[in-house]
Amino acid sequence: MRCADVYAPVVELDVRHLRVLCAIADTGSLRKAALQLGMTQPSLTTQLHRIERAIGGTLFTREQTGSRPTALGHSVLSRARPVITEMAALVAAARQEARDTTGPGRQRRLRIGSVGSRAVAAWLRRVHERLPDTDTTIHVDVSASALLRMVAADQLDVAFVYECEGFPLRVPPDAEHRVLMAREPQFVALAAGHPAAARPVVHLSDLAEDTWMVDPTADHEYAAMRRVFSEAGLNPRVVQVRDNATAAELVASGEAVRPCQPTSLPGPGTVVRPVHGDPLAVRLLFTWRPRVLSQPALDALYGELRAAYLDLAKVNPAYLAWLARHEPVLLERVQAF
Structure with a gap:
C-alpha cells in the first residue's frame, strides 16, 4: 500500500451522492445536472471527483456531446437507482403514516406487496373497485423473501409471491398463505x-x-x-x-x-x-398477516388476484393449451369468467 493511501480521506457515500450520479446520467451534462440540483458546475465537478475517488474508478467520460457513464458508471447507477427509489418510497410512506396517525377521520388502509407480474395492475384495479374508500398502496419487489419480511414486520398486510421449485421460502411463523398455483411452468x-x-x-x-x-x-x-x-x-x-x-x-x-x-x-x-x-416451475402464493383483515376481506382479495391472473391466461394461447393439459379444473374457471 502506498503511503498516500494511508492518509487519503475516506468519503462516505450517501443518498445525496447517488442523486448526483443519477442527475449527471439523466441529463447527460454536468452543467444541466448542476442546474437541476441547484449547484454550481465547479461544485458538482468537485463532488463527482470525490465520489470517483471513494469508489476507486472513473464513472463518467467527458465528451463533446456531454458526459456518458463508463462501464463502472453503469454498474454503480444500476445499484444507485433502486436505493433512491426505496428512499423516496420510505419517506412517502412515513409521511403518509404520520398523516394517517394524526389526521382526523383516519381512512382505512390496505398495504399490498407483490413480485413483478402482469397480474398486478389488473389486481389493483379490481381491489380499487371493490374497496373504493380504502387507501390501497402497492410495493413491488423482485425478492419474495423481502416481501415476506415486510409482512412479518407489519409493513405489508398481504403479499403475492412465488417460490422456486426445490427452494422453499421461509414463510414467517405468524404468517398464513394460500396457494394460487401449485406449479406454474416457466x-x-x-x-x-x-x-x-x-x-x-x-x-x-x-x-x-x-x-x-x-x-x-x-x-x-x-x-x-x-x-x-x-x-x-x-x-x-x-x-x-x-x-x-x-x-x-x-x-x-x-x-x-x-x-x-x-x-x-x-x-x-x-x-x-x-x-x-416444464423443468422450470414456481409456486404462486398469497400470504398475509393473521388478525389484520377479516376472513371475508381476505377471500375477496384472493378472489380478485385469481381473477386477474386468469384473465391473463385467457389471452395467451400457449398457456391456455398448457392449462388444458395440466389444470383442466382451473381452465374451467378461466372459461367461466
Missing part, C-alpha cells in the same frame, strides 16, 4: 430468429448452446436454473442481468435467452415458448 423468451423459435414447444437441449439470463436479485432463480441444467446433463453459460430493458435487448438480438412467466407477452423481435417437460 416459459422461455428467445429471439424470433432463433432456430428453436419456429417450434411450438422447445427442449432444453435446443438451448444448450445459448447464454441464459437470470436476475441476481430474484430469490433462488440462479440456483434453481443450475439444478435443472445439472439434472438434464447440460452446462450452458448463465449470466446475471438485473436491468429488464437490457435483458430484453439481449434476447431480441439473439445474445441470450431467459425464463419468463407463462403470462408474459413477447417483446419486439422475440417469442415466448413453453419448455418440454
Whole structure:
C-alpha cells in the first residue's frame, strides 16, 4: 500500500451522492445536472471527483456531446437507482403514516406487496373497485423473501409471491398463505430468429448452446436454473442481468435467452415458448398477516388476484393449451369468467 493511501480521506457515500450520479446520467451534462440540483458546475465537478475517488474508478467520460457513464458508471447507477427509489418510497410512506396517525377521520388502509407480474395492475384495479374508500398502496419487489419480511414486520398486510421449485421460502411463523398455483411452468423468451423459435414447444437441449439470463436479485432463480441444467446433463453459460430493458435487448438480438412467466407477452423481435417437460416451475402464493383483515376481506382479495391472473391466461394461447393439459379444473374457471 502506498503511503498516500494511508492518509487519503475516506468519503462516505450517501443518498445525496447517488442523486448526483443519477442527475449527471439523466441529463447527460454536468452543467444541466448542476442546474437541476441547484449547484454550481465547479461544485458538482468537485463532488463527482470525490465520489470517483471513494469508489476507486472513473464513472463518467467527458465528451463533446456531454458526459456518458463508463462501464463502472453503469454498474454503480444500476445499484444507485433502486436505493433512491426505496428512499423516496420510505419517506412517502412515513409521511403518509404520520398523516394517517394524526389526521382526523383516519381512512382505512390496505398495504399490498407483490413480485413483478402482469397480474398486478389488473389486481389493483379490481381491489380499487371493490374497496373504493380504502387507501390501497402497492410495493413491488423482485425478492419474495423481502416481501415476506415486510409482512412479518407489519409493513405489508398481504403479499403475492412465488417460490422456486426445490427452494422453499421461509414463510414467517405468524404468517398464513394460500396457494394460487401449485406449479406454474416457466416459459422461455428467445429471439424470433432463433432456430428453436419456429417450434411450438422447445427442449432444453435446443438451448444448450445459448447464454441464459437470470436476475441476481430474484430469490433462488440462479440456483434453481443450475439444478435443472445439472439434472438434464447440460452446462450452458448463465449470466446475471438485473436491468429488464437490457435483458430484453439481449434476447431480441439473439445474445441470450431467459425464463419468463407463462403470462408474459413477447417483446419486439422475440417469442415466448413453453419448455418440454416444464423443468422450470414456481409456486404462486398469497400470504398475509393473521388478525389484520377479516376472513371475508381476505377471500375477496384472493378472489380478485385469481381473477386477474386468469384473465391473463385467457389471452395467451400457449398457456391456455398448457392449462388444458395440466389444470383442466382451473381452465374451467378461466372459461367461466
